[in-house]
Amino acid sequence: SMTGRVPGVVVGALVLSVLSGDGLRVLFAASILVAVGLSVSGWRTRTTPPTLFAAGVASGFGGATVGVGGPPMAIVLQRLTGDTIRGTLAVTLMLGSTLAVAVLAVAGEVAASDLGWGAVLLGPTVVGFAASYRMRHVLDRGWTRPAVLVRSPASALARLFQAVA
Numbered sequence: 321s322m323t324g325r326v327p328g329v330v331v332g333a334l335v336l337s338v339l340s341g342d343g344l345r346v347l348f349a350a351s352i353l354v355a356v357g358l359s360v361s362g363w364r365t366r367t368t369p370p371t372l373f374a375a376g377v378a379s380g381f382g383g384a385t386v387g388v389g390g391p392p393m394a395i396v397l398q399r400l401t402g403d404t405i406r407g408t409l410a411v412t413l414m415l416g417s418t419l420a421v422a423v424l425a426v427a428g429e430v431a432a433s434d435l436g437w438g439a440v441l442l443g444p445t446v447v448g449f450a451a452s453y454r455m456r457h458v459l460d461r462g463w464t465r466p467a468v469l470v471r472s473p474a475s476a477l478a479r480l481f482q483a484v485a
Contacts, residue, residue: 321376328380
């Protein structure tokens with residue numbers, strides 16, 4: 321997935337320098353909503369190197385353009401065990417977000433205020449990480465997939481609302 325994340329971030333940075341943020345939010349939100357709809361309808365992805373690469377590309381692109389990189393990976397991983405999903409997403413999003421910020425900074429798409437907001441959000445990130453340790457037993461009782469299928473469209477709808485508002 322990380323080998324796919326690199327070109328996804330690079331292409332995302334290039335596209336971001338040319339296209340409107342609102343159009344990208346709508347496109348990304350629609351793609352996530354379609355993927356979740358397919359998942360709920362019974363469509364299954366297999367977790368193979370090609371699907372992980374594709375999810376990495378989509379994750380990198382979404383992370384670089386609209387700040388939402390988790391859903392593509394979560395949708396591909398949704399049928400794995402909770403500890404595998406959490407561990408894979410944690411590493412992928414941590415490394416991928418760092419890569420995205422670096423590439424976007426080189427592309428001139430990162431303002432000082434962006435870095436300030438990132439610093440502000442570190443606290444809630446640490447709290448969420450600590451809470452996730454305590455919540456793992458709940459999620460591992462069959463709630464991981466439903467959590468993925470609720471959280472992914474929620475982030476897509478938030479970006480869609482942001483674009484429309």
